[in-house]
Amino acid sequence: MSTYYYAGGQKVDLEPDQEHVAVDQAAAKEAGLDAKVSPDSSTAMRAGAGVLVTPRSSLAPDILRLLQEAGALQPVYRRDKAVVVAMPEVRVEFDTPAQRRKVMKFLSPNASDVSVTEDTKDRLVLRPVSGHGEDALNLANSIQEHAKPAAASVRFVQFVPKPGTIG
Secondary structure, eight states: OOEEEEETTEEEEEEEOTTEEEEEHHHHHHTTOGGGSOTTOTTOEEEETTEEEEEGGGSOHHHHHHHHHTTOEEOEEEETTEEEEEEEEEEEEOSSHHHHHHHHHHHGGGGGGEEEEEEETTEEEEEETTOOHHHHHHHHHHHHHHTOOSEEEEEEEEEOOOTTSOO
């Protein structure tokens, strides 16, 4: 199964980066794991928005598991030269009340898996209860494919690394 997101109604492919992980530093701190993740490492890169991208191999397996359970470990992807981190937030935009109704109907069977963090007439902001960016990416894609709102997009942190800084 390919990994993708929607932009302007079109599928955009993402290449999973299995060698790196992204750590949401605020979530790591909240779980008491911030001391286990060193932002000063010569192999780690700040991606912005409190996200640290580091080689998977730089973290012990038990720390990776604890970060995952805390919702502090996010997936890393590549798109052309950019490094892309999927964050656990989905923004859904509506042009019509009918679009909103379709999205709400689509979400109702999965209501326990999603929390609503913003709800206005023309927008919903959702967060997967799991806290995982991959779940947010899957949710945004499912909403776009099944309910067809004006837009459904996961929040991404993206950067283009300097040559030679991240393999």
